[in-house]
Amino acid sequence: MKLIELKQAQKTAITNLKKRRKQELGFYTFKKDRSVRIKLIDDGGAELIEHGYAEERTQLDGQNAKRALKRAFSREFPRSHKVYVQEH
Template identity: 35%
Template sequence: MSKVPARSAVKTAIQMIHRLKPGTSLQILNFKRDRSVSIVRHPNGHMDVIEQGFVQQVWSVDDDTASTVLKEAIPREFPRSHELRFTVKNAHEKAE
C-alpha cells in the first residue's frame, strides 16, 4: 500500500492500470477507507471499474475508456482528500 498525492492520483492510476496483469486489481481508497474506486483486470482484456462511495456504480471498460472513467470518478469520490491509498492485490483476495 502506498500513499499518493490527490493531485497526481488520476495520472498515477492511469499509469498503473496499463501495467495490471489479468486477475489483479488496483484499489484507490481515501484516508478513512469509506470510499473507494477499484479497477479489476480480467483475462479477456477488459476491466471493471467499481466506484463505491458517493456513487455506487460499476463500468465494464477497455483500456482507452478506463482512463476517461477514472478522470471522472476519482475527483467525484475524493473531492477534499489530500492523499489517497493505492493498493494492488490479487482480484480474488477479500477487501480489508
C-alpha cells in the first residue's frame, strides 16, 4: 500500500474510471478502519463501495461518477489529508 495525498487519490480514482486500467482500487484511512473501493464491472460501469461511516454500495455510470466519488471521499475521509491506495 502506498500513502498519497487525498486530492491525488481522487484524481487517480477518476482517471481509473475513465481509462479502466485497474479492476479494483481501494482507498483507506491511516488506521484502515474506513475505506472507499471502486470495482469495475464488465458492462462498462463501476461499483462504489463505502465502509466506515456509511455502509453503501452505489452503481456508477458516466453521469454521476465524479460527483458520487467526491461525496464518498468527503464523507469517509473528512479530516484526512493522506490516504492509502491499494490496487487489485
